Amino acid sequence: MNHLKWRLALLCFLNLSLLAGCASDNEEDLNPKPTDCDTSAVTFSGTVNAILQANGCKNCHAAASASGGVILDSHAEVKKRADDGRLLGAITHASGYTPMPLGGTKLSDCDIAKVKKWIDNGTPNN
Ligand code: HEC
Known part of the structure; x- marks a missing residue:
């Protein structure tokens, strides 16, 4: 029983970090850095x-x-x-x-x- 609890906790933790990862990816796509625009040539x-x-x-x-x-x-x-x-x-x-x-x-x-x-x-x- 205790064992199962830990596995659930671990699963939740992994899910959370995956979601957080996705969220920060999206943020980067929505806010392209000015350096993405090359006006040098x-x-x-x-x-x-x-x-x-x-x-x-x-x-x-x-x-x-x-x-x-x-x-x-x-x-x-x-x-x-x-x-x-x-x-x-x-x-x-x-x-x-x-x-x-x-x-x-x-x-x-x-x-x-x-x-x-x-x-x-x-x-x-x-
Ligand atoms: C569908 C046709 C059309 C397209 C496509 C178009 N124009 Fe025009 N443009 C016009 C018309 C009509 C006027 C005159 C508008 C007026 O006098 O209010 C005009 C006016 C202008 C003016 C003068 C604006 C002013 O207020 O003095 C400039 C500069 C200009 N266009 C540049 C461009 C550029 C650059 C593009 C592409 C990014 C472009 N046009 C695409 C039709 C178009």
């Missing part, structure tokens, strides 16, 4: 242009059908919108700007950080 062609492509920006902002007069199909045009602050205002959903992508999901924090980094670097054509 940001370029126009490989990073910023790729983000605009992947998020459908180019569909609505091609030269032939420039929504809101904003064209995002070349370095010179994207630079123009970076320089006048509208690119960052739109993707960060800042007040005073129309949030982009229109009708779509906001860019990830990491993508926004990469676009910011490119602007901080002086919007190079690289």
